Amino acid sequence: MTTPTFSIGKAIKYFILIIVAVLFLMPIYVMIVTSLKPLDEVSLATMWSLPSSIDFSSYAEAFGKLKPNLLNSIYLVIPATIISALLGAMNGYVLSKWKFKGADIIFTFILFGMFIPYQSILIPMIQFLRSVDLYNTIPGLILVHVVYGLPITTLMFRNFYANIPDSMIESAKIDGASFLGIFRFIIVPLSITGFVVVAIWQFTNIWNEFLFAVTITTGDKQPVMVALQNLSGSQIVQWNVQMAGALLAALPTLLVYIFLGKYFVRGLLAGSVKG
């Protein structure tokens, strides 16, 4: 046991942690401070200073500009998250509890899909979406996110189900339960945490995704991240509006992180293959 007295070592440790924490929070400070300033106070010289009075007009303006895109993101992220979680659960169930010869190879083969640069499938994807009339639609983006979400959701559920003892499945089989019956009455009730972790992960990733969004949708179909990028690309850069927009766009995933951070981190760790 170390005595709880003041020690130089401890002070140094705190010092480093606090310095790094301040550095990490600085971008957030600048975002919040800038977004609360009226435009005439937003100048390069006073970037770090607090606003003289709190002004929410940049939020009103940013929200006005981003609202249709925020809605697009919501219409995109909810179905895409639910569908990819369900498919992932089913795949994970089969690949962990109904293993057949070659199941591990098929799993690896699916898993590779989560590491590819999406540039390498983008040109055919767009041609395909055009040919089925899903180009520049939210359903088109949902399809894309479901397909390329399969590897990670399958991986997460497979690792999650590996912790459910096989003996439970075996005894249910002996009692005459079927493949679907076991899934419905044993696996699903045990995998609420799994669904939360996967849903949070997919929600965050799809909400934040940019490459598919910017290439598959245009104009009023674009999700919020593309609209945010366009906001900063416009001729007159209103920094206060842009920072307010960035905060609005980041808010849903930040709230998820603040309230369900534990599950978010579990997803983070599960993404590193070795579960």
Add this chain to the structure above:
Amino acid sequence: MAMAKQQKKKISKDQWTAIAFLVPSIILILVFVYGFIGWTGWVSLSNYNTIVPDFSFAGLKNYIYLFNDFRFQADLRNTLFFTIFFIGLVIVTGLVLSILIEQKLKGESIFRNIFLFPMALSFVVTGVVWQWLLNPSTGFNKFLSVFGIEPKWYTDTNILAGFQWGSIEFGVPVAIIAVVIAAVWQMTGFSLAMYLAGLRGIPDEMREAARMDGASEFQIYRKIVLPMLMPITMSVVIIMAHISLKIFDLVYAMTGSGANFVTDVPGVYMFETTFKGNYYANGAAIAIIMLLAVAVFIVPYLWSSRKGDA
């Protein structure tokens, strides 16, 4: 043998149902991952550098063009240095912070949450904010000018230790460091979370025993803790390498290509040449090169985890 027989019998109706449930996903992956990669590969070997599709065979023409192209050579240089700095800093920062947080100090969960939250943000948001923080006429330079230093950050066109190589100046592009800082801010949380999980897996008794033998704290970390964290370091390196090789959104939102392409990366080049310039075949060739670069890291990684499973 008896086992095999039993297993054979077990390919029951339920086993078939299980396989049937997997089939749609397998088909989706087969078509949308492998089929589309093949399709992109085919486009990369064609003359489709026009608005009207032209799938006539061009051989390796597009690849040869790229490797002689000033912009693509700059991209290779930038990606190399971005990857080295990014991975190095993410590993070191994550490791140091995780060790400090593991010291059972008060408020450790507050620190952990602060270091992890940027992971929940989009690269686009990060790009938008850091573009301003590292703007040479504002941002951090407001503080740094007090000490008489005013880096030009991402607007710097200098190449450190540069020498002529192909058609570009090869060396460390100073501007890329600004992008590295933003990327490290965002991704350190990943290595931190991985190392924290790893450190928790090392039993206290091991460190206690070493302490009894008179080892210093530093020696304990160097001789015991770091070697035990090696598999985690490997995973972090591979995951970060593949993120770095395909990075697009952060650069696109924060700096774009930069003057003389000092902050350009293959992801940005591919996007612009394909979707703004209609050079589909060139874009496809860039995409295939990116895929091959990622595969160099990922395929052995997947192979070894598969064996680890069995």
